Amino acid sequence: MFDINGLTKTYNRSRQQVHALRNVSLKIDTGSFVTVTGPSGSGKTTLLLSLGGLIHPTEGSVKHGNVNVYDLSASRLAEFRNRTIGFVLQTFNLVPYLTAVENVMLPMLPSGRNGTAPKKRALDLLGMIGLADRSDFLPRELSVGQQQRVAIARALGNEPEVILADEPTGNLDPSLADEILDILQDLNRNHGKTVVMVTHSPQAASRATRTLKLREGMLIQ
Amino acid sequence: MAFTFRTIVLREIIQRKGRMVSGLLAITLGIAVIVAIQSVTTVSRQVVAKKLDLLGANIMVLPQGANVDDYYSADVDVPTFPEEYVERIATSMLPGVDNMSPKLTRRIKVDGSSVILTGILPANELASKPIWQASGLMGAELQAACAPSQKKESSLTENDLKAQRKVVDSLSSSDVWVGSLVAERLNLKTGSSLPIEGRTFQVTHVLPETGTIDDNRMFVHLHTAQQLLGINGQISNIEIMGCCSEISDGLLGKLRNILPDTRITTIGHIVNTQIETNTLMAKVALVLLVIIILVGSFSIGNYMWANVEERRREIGTLITIGWGRKHIYWLFLTKSIILGLAGGILGYIVGTISAVLLGPYLAGLDISPVLTYLWWSLLVAMLISLLGSWYPIYRAARIDPAIIMQEI
Numbered sequence: 001m002f003d004i005n006g007l008t009k010t011y012n013r014s015r016q017q018v019h020a021l022r023n024v025s026l027k028i029d030t031g032s033f034v035t036v037t038g039p040s041g042s043g044k045t046t047l048l049l050s051l052g053g054l055i056h057p058t059e060g061s062v063k064h065g066n067v068n069v070y071d072l073s074a075s076r077l078a079e080f081r082n083r084t085i086g087f088v089l090q091t092f093n094l095v096p097y098l099t100a101v102e103n104v105m106l107p108m109l110p111s112g113r114n115g116t117a118p119k120k121r122a123l124d125l126l127g128m129i130g131l132a133d134r135s136d137f138l139p140r141e142l143s144v145g146q147q148q149r150v151a152i153a154r155a156l157g158n159e160p161e162v163i164l165a166d167e168p169t170g171n172l173d174p175s176l177a178d179e180i181l182d183i184l185q186d187l188n189r190n191h192g193k194t195v196v197m198v199t200h201s202p203q204a205a206s207r208a209t210r211t212l213k214l215r216e217g218m219l220i221q
Numbered sequence: 222m223a224f225t226f227r228t229i230v231l232r233e234i235i236q237r238k239g240r241m242v243s244g245l246l247a248i249t250l251g252i253a254v255i256v257a258i259q260s261v262t263t264v265s266r267q268v269v270a271k272k273l274d275l276l277g278a279n280i281m282v283l284p285q286g287a288n289v290d291d292y293y294s295a296d297v298d299v300p301t302f303p304e305e306y307v308e309r310i311a312t313s314m315l316p317g318v319d320n321m322s323p324k325l326t327r328r329i330k331v332d333g334s335s336v337i338l339t340g341i342l343p344a345n346e347l348a349s350k351p352i353w354q355a356s357g358l359m360g361a362e363l364q365a366a367c368a369p370s371q372k373k374e375s376s377l378t379e380n381d382l383k384a385q386r387k388v389v390d391s392l393s394s395s396d397v398w399v400g401s402l403v404a405e406r407l408n409l410k411t412g413s414s415l416p417i418e419g420r421t422f423q424v425t426h427v428l429p430e431t432g433t434i435d436d437n438r439m440f441v442h443l444h445t446a447q448q449l450l451g452i453n454g455q456i457s458n459i460e461i462m463g464c465c466s467e468i469s470d471g472l473l474g475k476l477r478n479i480l481p482d483t484r485i486t487t488i489g490h491i492v493n494t495q496i497e498t499n500t501l502m503a504k505v506a507l508v509l510l511v512i513i514i515l516v517g518s519f520s521i522g523n524y525m526w527a528n529v530e531e532r533r534r535e536i537g538t539l540i541t542i543g544w545g546r547k548h549i550y551w552l553f554l555t556k557s558i559i560l561g562l563a564g565g566i567l568g569y570i571v572g573t574i575s576a577v578l579l580g581p582y583l584a585g586l587d588i589s590p591v592l593t594y595l596w597w598s599l600l601v602a603m604l605i606s607l608l609g610s611w612y613p614i615y616r617a618a619r620i621d622p623a624i625i626m627q628e629i
Contacts, residue, residue: 049623052541054540054541054622054623055623074545074546075545075546075547078540078543078544078545078546078548079543079545080543081541081542081543082542082543082544083543085543086542087541087542087625089538089541089625091625093534093535093537093538093541093625095229095535095538096236096535097232097233097235097236097237098229098232102224102228102229102232105224106539106542107542107543109224109225109226109544109548110543110544110545110548111543115223118224119224154542155542157542158543
């Protein structure tokens with residue numbers, strides 16, 4: 001699925017070069033559940049953003065199938081993210097003035113789906129994660145666990161092949177974290193989604209079929 | 222309701238309406254000021270134009286070289302030009318030419334006394350000319366589009382009546398109208414007989430005193446005057462009642478193009494005042510419009526900038542989930558358009574109500590709503606909104622989506 005080759009990302013911060021990723025090469029197979037671990041500043045998030053087509057690498061390439069992601073134009077890259085990737089973020093990032101069902105419909109807007117189909121799909125997704133009765137709630141009316149579940153439903157809006165999750169349990173207590181990990185595991189095992197998850201938690205990492213470790217921008221495992 | 226970009230924009234506006242008030246207020250107040258001023262200005266111009274039109278003819282066509290020091294005596298003893306010039310003006314269909322009166326004027330001796338003989342063409346003959354019928358300028362239609370009918374005008378002051386040169390409806394070949402001074406000097410009354418250049422005329426009107434040279438005039442039919450003076454088909458001047466707003470829009474220049482070998486003049490102080498007033502009002506309105514567009518754009522730009530900054534994380538999230546730049550542009554453009562439309566409509570309503578309510582007290586004018594201003598309000602409001610919003614929108618579409626990974 002993903003073929004990452006010689007990926008290097010260097011930032012300039014206060015006239016100093018910061019090497020977020022150094023010559024990282026790896027393959028991620030379709031249907032795998034990969035966790036990325038490592039200390040803060042080791043490059044985990046940069047790797048995730050690179051896979052999602054959100055950060056242009058300084059060197060190297062990210063291939064999805066036969067497509068070199070960063071050879072795509074800006075609009076094609078957006079389309080790639082919209083159709084192929086579903087993002088789940090630590091801070092949920094729900095749009096505060098939209099209801100749960102509207103938040104889930106957000107990725108469907110650019111793909112031009114019309115009529116009642118998007119709403120039906122969004123309601124189905126909310127039902128799948130156990131929030132059918134909260135579809136008209138605003139994010140502030142939901143608990144943090146419910147907000148993260150809405151975010152997962154949003155990530156699934158366009159039936160993406162891949163879910164990229166950045167510390168999805170970082171803001172949750174252990175029982176809620178387990179619920180979210182169960183959902184992600186279910187998506188991986190029963191719905192064929194490839195999951196790449198950045199985490200600090202050994203408990204979360206234990207759910208993976210493969211674990212990657214980063215230190216100072218280098219892949220050490 | 223389908224979930225669209227518009228839904229998102231409306232939901233955001235409703236949820237955060239408090240923050241939007243300042244932005245909307247800038248457009249609304251700006252448009253309201255323009256609409257109120259424009260409403261008062263337009264009515265004011267119409268009122269001034271009507272008052273000026275009541276004074277009668279305000280443009281005079283004279284032969285080249287005529288002395289125009291005194292408008293009221295400029296036509297006396299000047300060279301002549303063809304009567305056919307009247308038809309030239311009529312067929313040109315110039316807007317603002319509301320009425321015309323061709324004249325032939327000469328000083329003559331009557332009973333040993335020097336008087337001014339003026340031949341005039343009565344309105345019924347002007348209207349019956351085939352060329353006037355062809356051009357649609359018949360009878361009552363000769364009345365000014367912007368001038369009230371003189372017959373219906375009952376509120377004229379005595380001074381207005383004195384200054385007014387009325388349209389003569391009918392005049393037979395043996396009738397003579399005499400000015401007050403002539404009547405006094407020659408002891409004439411309505412019904413008196415008067416020999417002029419060997420022909421006998423009957424006095425059918427003694428005109429009231431005007432305080433001008435007209436008091437020393439005798440008026441006969443134009444064609445009779447031409448026969449008496451032996452200059453058939455010639456006239457010495459054409460008096461035109463021009464609509465003042467058209468005069469300020471260049472009516473004199475257009476008349477000069479049609480009649481290049483004549484001298485065209487106006488009642489200078491009156492027309493100039495009107496032109497200056499109109500020009501000043503137009504300039505004030507333009508300056509205000511520019512200021513309001515600039516201030517309004519700055520204010521709406523400030524609001525949109527703050528809105529984009531506040532929503533950086535939201536925008537980053539949208540980009541992350543696959544929204545392209547065009548979608549971000551469209552999201553904020555829709556907001557800008559909605560703000561413009563709302564500001565335009567509210568501004569029109571507030572401005573119109575202000576003008577209608579305050580007009581009678583502040584300007585002594587009765588103002589009516591002008592629907593055309595609604596379309597202008599929408600146009601200007603959209604211009605303000607888009608002008609102010611373009612840079613914040615441009616910035617919004619270029620937000621780095623990596624912002625979503627930062628802790629709140």
